[in-house]
Amino acid sequence: MSEMQNMSSQTRPPLADTPQRGANLRRIKRRPSVRKALLLLGIVVATGLLLPFFAPQNPYDLASFSVMDNRLPPGSEGMNGEIFWLGTDSQGRDMLSAIFYGLRISLLVGLVATAIALIIGVTVGLAAAVFGGRVETLLMRLVDFILGFPTILVALVMLAVIGRGVDKVILAIVVVQWANYARIMRSAALVERKKEYVEAAYNLGYSRLRIMFRHIMPNSLSAVLVVATIQVASAITLEATLSFLGVGVPVTEPSLGLLVANGFDFLMSGDYWISFFPGLALLVLIFSLNLAGDRLRTALDPKRS
Amino acid sequence: MNREGELVKMKSFLFAGTAAILASATMSSQAEELKIALSSEPTAADPHYHNLSTNNAFVQHIFEALTATDANQNVGPSLAESWEGVDDNTWVFKLREGVKFSDGSDFNADDVVFTFCRVLNNENNVSGSFAPDVENFASVEVSDPYTVKITTKQVEPLLPELLSQIYILSDGILEHGDLSFDPANGCGVTGEWPSVDSFNNGSMTIGTGPFVLDDFTKGSKIKMSRNDAYWGEAPAWEKVELVPVPSAGPRLAGLLAGDYDFIESPAARDVKQLGEEFGYTAKPSSRVIFLQMDVARDDSPFIEAEGGKNPFQDERVRRAVAHAINREAIVERIMDGFAEPASQFVPSEMFGAQTDPVPLTYDPEKAKALLAEAGYPDGFKVTLSATNDRYINDSQVAQAIAQFLTRVGIETDLDAMTRSIFFSRRSKREFSFSMGGWGSTSGGAASFLRQYVTTGDKERGVGGSNYGGWSDPEFDAVILEAIETVDAGKRAEMLQQAGQMALDKLGLIPVHFESTLWAYRDGLEFDGRMDQYTMAKDIRPAK
Numbered sequence: 004m005s006e007m008q009n010m011s012s013q014t015r016p017p018l019a020d021t022p023q024r025g026a027n028l029r030r031i032k033r034r035p036s037v038r039k040a041l042l043l044l045g046i047v048v049a050t051g052l053l054l055p056f057f058a059p060q061n062p063y064d065l066a067s068f069s070v071m072d073n074r075l076p077p078g079s080e081g082m083n084g085e086i087f088w089l090g091t092d093s094q095g096r097d098m099l100s101a102i103f104y105g106l107r108i109s110l111l112v113g114l115v116a117t118a119i120a121l122i123i124g125v126t127v128g129l130a131a132a133v134f135g136g137r138v139e140t141l142l143m144r145l146v147d148f149i150l151g152f153p154t155i156l157v158a159l160v161m162l163a164v165i166g167r168g169v170d171k172v173i174l175a176i177v178v179v180q181w182a183n184y185a186r187i188m189r190s191a192a193l194v195e196r197k198k199e200y201v202e203a204a205y206n207l208g209y210s211r212l213r214i215m216f217r218h219i220m221p222n223s224l225s226a227v228l229v230v231a232t233i234q235v236a237s238a239i240t241l242e243a244t245l246s247f248l249g250v251g252v253p254v255t256e257p258s259l260g261l262l263v264a265n266g267f268d269f270l271m272s273g274d275y276w277i278s279f280f281p282g283l284a285l286l287v288l289i290f291s292l293n294l295a296g297d298r299l300r301t302a303l304d305p306k307r308s
Numbered sequence: 309m310n311r312e313g314e315l316v317k318m319k320s321f322l323f324a325g326t327a328a329i330l331a332s333a334t335m336s337s338q339a340e341e342l343k344i345a346l347s348s349e350p351t352a353a354d355p356h357y358h359n360l361s362t363n364n365a366f367v368q369h370i371f372e373a374l375t376a377t378d379a380n381q382n383v384g385p386s387l388a389e390s391w392e393g394v395d396d397n398t399w400v401f402k403l404r405e406g407v408k409f410s411d412g413s414d415f416n417a418d419d420v421v422f423t424f425c426r427v428l429n430n431e432n433n434v435s436g437s438f439a440p441d442v443e444n445f446a447s448v449e450v451s452d453p454y455t456v457k458i459t460t461k462q463v464e465p466l467l468p469e470l471l472s473q474i475y476i477l478s479d480g481i482l483e484h485g486d487l488s489f490d491p492a493n494g495c496g497v498t499g500e501w502p503s504v505d506s507f508n509n510g511s512m513t514i515g516t517g518p519f520v521l522d523d524f525t526k527g528s529k530i531k532m533s534r535n536d537a538y539w540g541e542a543p544a545w546e547k548v549e550l551v552p553v554p555s556a557g558p559r560l561a562g563l564l565a566g567d568y569d570f571i572e573s574p575a576a577r578d579v580k581q582l583g584e585e586f587g588y589t590a591k592p593s594s595r596v597i598f599l600q601m602d603v604a605r606d607d608s609p610f611i612e613a614e615g616g617k618n619p620f621q622d623e624r625v626r627r628a629v630a631h632a633i634n635r636e637a638i639v640e641r642i643m644d645g646f647a648e649p650a651s652q653f654v655p656s657e658m659f660g661a662q663t664d665p666v667p668l669t670y671d672p673e674k675a676k677a678l679l680a681e682a683g684y685p686d687g688f689k690v691t692l693s694a695t696n697d698r699y700i701n702d703s704q705v706a707q708a709i710a711q712f713l714t715r716v717g718i719e720t721d722l723d724a725m726t727r728s729i730f731f732s733r734r735s736k737r738e739f740s741f742s743m744g745g746w747g748s749t750s751g752g753a754a755s756f757l758r759q760y761v762t763t764g765d766k767e768r769g770v771g772g773s774n775y776g777g778w779s780d781p782e783f784d785a786v787i788l789e790a791i792e793t794v795d796a797g798k799r800a801e802m803l804q805q806a807g808q809m810a811l812d813k814l815g816l817i818p819v820h821f822e823s824t825l826w827a828y829r830d831g832l833e834f835d836g837r838m839d840q841y842t843m844a845k846d847i848r849p850a851k
Contacts, residue, residue, distance in 0.1 A: 065707075065710050066711070066714045073642070268555060269575075271560050271575070
């Protein structure tokens, strides 16, 4: 009954006081393991977003490094006396700077792609659940269609057609990922739709759009958000894979995946650092995202609290 | 050495150890089977599809031409036993008797006529392929089944060399009546001219060569077996498998692991560490890596310059590009010494080359001065298009070039793409600035100059690869006369003159000549070829 009173009173916006939201935050605060995972993630994200400004070199500016310094092992001194702490790649690029910048591209691609896919997916899922009928059939079959293809294949074909570039990679990732959110959102929203407060809202004569976004969405979002954390990691992995295969970002602006690919040819020659350190950075990034996502899921699981 | 340090020592132990174990395991079992890892995949089993060295090397396993070139690109007999030039325009070829195709049919003059007609009736071909060579034939007469008389429209002193790449098909693959060289009326062929697919699926892949095609699966492997009816020296291998492995690392790993017996272009930095269980061959090649600029369009798609102009139309800008590049650094740091800096388009030992070209030195100050003089003191922006799986270290060389150009103010973006996309886009003239490669397989200096520097003229079969639209009437006059001069001494002189004119205005800019490397397991012998072709018949078990 309290739910109904909340929804019908117009003094406060319904977004702020949905009962689940408060419970979720309390659960997260209660669990130290979640806090640690989020802290690790925060450090990694901060590294990617802030450190490029302090990097010794701009690895995208071709004039700032020289091919004469190429393939130097970690800790060696370059022509102009600078120290390359993690070595240089085949073009003489400082690996440390390249990793900072690569981390930033990876994060940017992962976060932006996930955000866009989330918005599209949530809207489609909600619409399917609320409108039902033909709209639902149409939208959900489209989702089935997209989920039926292997993600890598769809992304590869798309990029082969539209060309390289950060924006294009993001587009490809959005296309392959939004369907995941739509499916989850729909099932969560279907459960909410049957609840009494939604019926009450209908009886009060609110528009469907208002019920969709202000009543059902806030109460069914937590599952989608948990999935989103993990999907950021998979978006980053996908970007790295595409770049590794040579269809992602341009070679003069390497992301982590492309750095690994660039170093791949030199592994046999013993120049391990060109692949190894970017690979390590990618590993830490994805691990921290997955860890945070996993801990969040546990914390938000009503069965376990 | 100090930059390699301890790790190298550790690794060579490791290499030697694994290699010894693996070599002993693989040697005995695969006596008659040869697995070759290619750096670049042939795009078709159709011998007339695309005039590309990868394709030419592969189809020569199965097909043969009237003539053939040896390891140093000297032309010699093959399906034709001998030939002579009757006058400037007429050649008579005596065909070899007793040669059989792999389907059992006899080789004779009809097959030659049929092949020439097919080269012209080839809808799928890329960039004209060999059609310009055959378009120059005024008539092909057959006086008896083993004598072919070819009359050319334009004088073609290099005809025997050009014919070494026109691979002979069997006329039995199509229905036909009496064959005659009459392209306008289909030459007497009644069936439908075969498409590239009929060769890829093997149904029409019937040649006189040392091997027969068993399977051509794009992206996976090519299987061939020995042609027991082959007229020449039988190859040592019962079965041959060509596997495309575009990355150098996995290719070498495959050799070390015994997956392959023989690999194309191992990374130069790796061969020196191979150890005694493996051998390698290095051979200087005629392949030049060069930069091609769009000079035809006033507004080129990938250039952003002040006033919307196309800076490459200015000779000073092209010269600035030439001097901005440190060729020694590219050879030393990226090619690991297995290349030669190029100041002209063919190696100086070649016929008609400059014996002592003016070196294109690395002089960034001069480059900047030239740019300023041309009205671009702040440079301009351009995108360099290049392949990433065609030439040795191509994407790295292109990155280094982009680096050198950016340093003098020409802000260069790099778009490195797979070669199939690169070639088709380049032939549509989509690029403003591209890095290409060309192995001069015939005709010495004439090959590059007529293909890339001469103003495009389909009728005369010149300028087929002049994608930048370079056009210099004075140069054209000299080269067109040179390629029609039968007297070798005079021709060489004129080619030198034409070559100098091309270098004076720098319509294209040479970068370096590749050296080709091959690596193989112990127990094999291979001499290498100047044209970079890898052919199983040249690989022998060591005695």
